[in-house]
Amino acid sequence: MANMAQAIRMALHFGEKKLGVTDIFGEDVGAPLGGVFTATQGLETAWNSPLDERGIISTAIGLGLAGDRCVAEIQFCDYIFNTIDLLKIAGNTLWCSNGQYNIPIVVMSPVGAGIRGSIYHSHSFDAWATRLPGWKVVMPSTPLDAYGLMIAAIKDPNPVLFLKPKSLMRVRGEELIPGEPSDEKELKAMIDAPIGDRSKWKPRWPKLEEFEIPIGKGKIVREGTDVTIVSYGRTLPLCAKAAADYAARGVSVEVIDLRSLYPYDWGMIRDSVRKTGRVLFVNEDTEVTNFGEHLSYRVTQELFYELLARPRVLAGKNLPGIGLHPNLEEASVPHLEDIHHEIESIISEVP
Amino acid sequence: MLDMMVKSRVLEERLIKVYKTGDAFFWIGGPGEEAFGVPLGLLVDKGQGVSHDYLHLHYRGTPTLIAMGMTMIDSIRLIMNRSTDRSTGGRNFANHYCFPEWNVVPVGSPIEVQYGMAVGTAMAQRRRKMKKEAAGVSIVTGGDAGSAEGDFASCLIWSSRPGNELPIYITVQNNKWGISTKFDDQHGEKQVADRGKAFGIRTNVVNGNDPIESYFAISQDLEYIRKNTKPVLTEFMVSRLYGHSSASGANREAGECPIDLFEKRLVDSKYIAPGFVKEMWAKYDLESREAAEIVRGEPVPLKESIWDHVYLGSENADWRKF
Numbered sequence: 307m308a309n310m311a312q313a314i315r316m317a318l319h320f321g322e323k324k325l326g327v328t329d330i331f332g333e334d335v336g337a338p339l340g341g342v343f344t345a346t347q348g349l350e351t352a353w354n355s356p357l358d359e360r361g362i363i364s365t366a367i368g369l370g371l372a373g374d375r376c377v378a379e380i381q382f383c384d385y386i387f388n389t390i391d392l393l394k395i396a397g398n399t400l401w402c403s404n405g406q407y408n409i410p411i412v413v414m415s416p417v418g419a420g421i422r423g424s425i426y427h428s429h430s431f432d433a434w435a436t437r438l439p440g441w442k443v444v445m446p447s448t449p450l451d452a453y454g455l456m457i458a459a460i461k462d463p464n465p466v467l468f469l470k471p472k473s474l475m476r477v478r479g480e481e482l483i484p485g486e487p488s489d490e491k492e493l494k495a496m497i498d499a500p501i502g503d504r505s506k507w508k509p510r511w512p513k514l515e516e517f518e519i520p521i522g523k524g525k526i527v528r529e530g531t532d533v534t535i536v537s538y539g540r541t542l543p544l545c546a547k548a549a550a551d552y553a554a555r556g557v558s559v560e561v562i563d564l565r566s567l568y569p570y571d572w573g574m575i576r577d578s579v580r581k582t583g584r585v586l587f588v589n590e591d592t593e594v595t596n597f598g599e600h601l602s603y604r605v606t607q608e609l610f611y612e613l614l615a616r617p618r619v620l621a622g623k624n625l626p627g628i629g630l631h632p633n634l635e636e637a638s639v640p641h642l643e644d645i646h647h648e649i650e651s652i653i654s655e656v657p
Numbered sequence: 658m659l660d661m662m663v664k665s666r667v668l669e670e671r672l673i674k675v676y677k678t679g680d681a682f683f684w685i686g687g688p689g690e691e692a693f694g695v696p697l698g699l700l701v702d703k704g705q706g707v708s709h710d711y712l713h714l715h716y717r718g719t720p721t722l723i724a725m726g727m728t729m730i731d732s733i734r735l736i737m738n739r740s741t742d743r744s745t746g747g748r749n750f751a752n753h754y755c756f757p758e759w760n761v762v763p764v765g766s767p768i769e770v771q772y773g774m775a776v777g778t779a780m781a782q783r784r785r786k787m788k789k790e791a792a793g794v795s796i797v798t799g800g801d802a803g804s805a806e807g808d809f810a811s812c813l814i815w816s817s818r819p820g821n822e823l824p825i826y827i828t829v830q831n832n833k834w835g836i837s838t839k840f841d842d843q844h845g846e847k848q849v850a851d852r853g854k855a856f857g858i859r860t861n862v863v864n865g866n867d868p869i870e871s872y873f874a875i876s877q878d879l880e881y882i883r884k885n886t887k888p889v890l891t892e893f894m895v896s897r898l899y900g901h902s903s904a905s906g907a908n909r910e911a912g913e914c915p916i917d918l919f920e921k922r923l924v925d926s927k928y929i930a931p932g933f934v935k936e937m938w939a940k941y942d943l944e945s946r947e948a949a950e951i952v953r954g955e956p957v958p959l960k961e962s963i964w965d966h967v968y969l970g971s972e973n974a975d976w977r978k979f
Contacts (some may be wrong), residue, residue, distance in 0.1 A: 328781075329780075338937075341972070355815075356814050356815060356818070358807075358811050358814065358815075360773060360811055361773055361776070361808075361811035361814065361815050364770060364771060364773025364776065364808060364811065364814060365774075365776045365780065366777060367773075367774045367775040367777055368773070368774040368775060368776055368777015368778045368780065368781070368795075369777040369778070369780060369781055370777070371711070371777065371778055372707050372711070372777065372778040372781035372782070372818065373706070373707070373778075374780075374784075376677075376783045391770065392773070393769060395765055395767070395770060398761055399968055400966050400968070400969060401748065401965075402745055402748055402749050402753075402755070402763050402967045403745065403755040403763045403966075404742075404743070404744070404745055404746030404748065404965075404966060405746075405965065405966035405969075406755055406757045406763075407755065407757060407762060407763055425756045430808075439967060440820070440967055440968070442968070442973075457714070463969040463970070464968050464969055464971070505760055517664070520975065522721075522979070556920050563915045567975075568973075569973040569976070569979050570743060570976075570979075571979075572976075572979055592839050604943075606782065652746070
């Protein structure tokens, strides 16, 4: 089974062969490295840009204005902050031009903690991203979803932010990507560049098929009746594990992988919360003005009288960075025991 | 050229009057830059798509658009935020034009962001040029003060990458001011154009108050870019006759008027009779007044239209509804 980096690479290959992607670019995206997480290795249209995040985003906008399809990368989302006004422009161009110019671009960026990235390689961007009207925002938690969401992002005529949970980039999926060989080693031999001299290496791409995850559609990864947990990205597998742990204790936890942060699958959240009466939102972005707070607000506004317990948001601590030492990093973002604690708290609440 | 320079100036002064009479919230523009903007508009390869030139204008582009054929009433609809405003549908400031049929991409308010975006359209054009499909140029205009922004440096760097030089015309209209900040207080470089030399970019400094000099400079620059698929950076020294915007009063300031200079030159050369410009002025003044009257009676955007065009053809604009 492919890991997420391989899945994104295969989706980009499909994009450049079948969906008209003309440029995949960013810092170290081209040969020889193929991106610091290898998600762009061996791609035909991948090239190295100057180390200039503003230049990357503004060039992507220009390519979009000219009608070309590009996928631009910001190497770590921590570096995307100096492009905020350009992201704002990409998001408002259709609106400001009264519908006359759309910007069909994809910007991808690794997000979150989990690789001991310290202060400037562990930030999250989900709350910031959802404050950029005009953008669609997606974040997969499995390789198959990464493949399907990337294809949907490329096809979308609006700007799409594709947030890559960096701690999941090397995690293998449990589902085959359509067209992927079932043998991991075979896939690796086909599309992973060798260590050392890569000057003569070319990937052998599997015969990939189109597979799209519609933007705005979440996924119930585990059905339950007592508590709903809504998560995405790095914290999603932790939530699924916590749900499995509690199932053994007789508590039925429903887990929703949101997958798209904007537009988000409100219908799925609503129906689940109506069923369970209890909801926990989990993500690793900082807790003050967190995207989970918006979802929690909406739950209280629309489902208040159907709740059996107050909604919770479990998020990263409101800190200016993630410290390098494991003790610091682990104390800063949600972990399995934190999710256990919240489930314990929410099921013990009696209306 | 003189006719269009006068038309543009009359229009800009009408926009200021519209603002001052309370029919608009804000004015920003570029009276004093007609001797640069009109020749540019005359020399643009006008059309839609990568085969034609892209225009990444800043909010001082009225003379260029007048020369390209924009009507006065379209500019007045923009400043008076009518629903008939074809550039923004009543959503943005004066001079924030958008004409897709002429590759005029939306003018933005942040200074200098257009320099980076021009790289993108130029890259798309280069691709077609290499396949002999088209020879469009991306033209970007901006102010001297904004050249302090990193986007200007980005433009120089990205335009001159070895083996990937772009068909981009980088222009700076240096009026020696950034709102109320003097160029001389902030810039150690003698000319902004000098910065292009470090990147191997062909550079020029032109008297942007002389439409003849501007015309020939622009013409030669565009010819060079089309032929060589390489960038050019040209700095046009221009006047600022009404301050930066209504925020600084929008009152007439001292400065060399390019229309007066050109008129005198044409009169002295006996190309036109004294008083000729006055007639033009009266003609366009009447046209602008009549246009403003028409626009005053036109519909304004409806409140419900705020959700239009957030996403292309999408139902996802208002989160309350999904």
